[in-house]
Amino acid sequence: MMTMKMMMMKMMIKILNMMMMMMMMLMLLLMMLLMLLMLLMLLMLLMLLLLLLLLMMIMMMMMMRRRRRRRRRRRRTMMMMMMMMMMILMTMTTTTTTTMMMMMMMMMMMMLMLLMMLQMLLLLLLLLLMMISIIFRxxxxxxxxxxxxxxxxxxxxxxxxxxxxxxx
Known part of the structure; x- marks a missing residue:
């Protein structure tokens, strides 16, 4: 015959096991989300780069058209200005996307760390329960x-x- 305390212990262990499983599942889901976010960010970056390239092409075409009409000095200065603008745009977009990515990564990592801590706490609880049972019984x-x-x-x-x- 199992005593009430034995039953309680078994129930506690079962509950803890269930919690652990849930934690693991959550961690896996978080990891999957992280991966998806990374992919999305990369896609965004690629899209931005493509857009910038398109802009560059358009600008170049415009410059080519303007070349015939205006003098050389103006053309050169305009080209330089356009290039500078493009560079600034590129840097801005890349930096913003990278910072966003970093922030997301940090958040996810923090979440994972918290989950790990919770798991550790659960394990410690289990161990404590076992120890108490051994000491008292x-x-x-x-x-x-x-x-x-x-x-x-x-x-x-x-x-x-x-x-x-x-x-x-």
């Missing part, structure tokens, strides 16, 4: 390989009797 390991959580004399004699009767 003392495991009584018999030849049958079963582990008992009580050491009252009557229980021990009864168990021994059961064990030896089974052996014979």
């Amino acid at each position: 003392g495991f009584n390991i018999h030849g049958s390989g079963r582990v008992y959580l009580s050491t009252s004399a009557a229980d021990v004699t009864r168990r021994n009797h059961e064990y030896y009767s089974k052996r014979n």
Whole structure:
């Protein structure tokens, strides 16, 4: 017959196991989300780069058209200005996207760290429960390989009797 305390212990362990499983699932989901976000960010970057390239092409075309009409000096200055503008745009976009990515990564990492901490705490709780049970009950390991959580004399004699009767 299992005592109430044994039942409670078993229930606690089951609950803790369930919680651990849930934590693992959450972690996996977070990782998946992180990967998806990374991919999205990369796609965004590529799109931005393509757009910038298109802009560059348009600007170049415009410059080519203007070349015929205006003088050389103006053309050169205009080209330089356009190039500078393009460079600034490129840098701005890339920096913003990268910073966003970094922020997202940091957030995700923080979440993962918190989850890990929770997992560790749960494990510690389990260990504490086990330790408490051992200290207060003392495991009584018999030849049958079963582990008992009580050491009252009557229980021990009864168990021994059961064990030896089974052996014979």
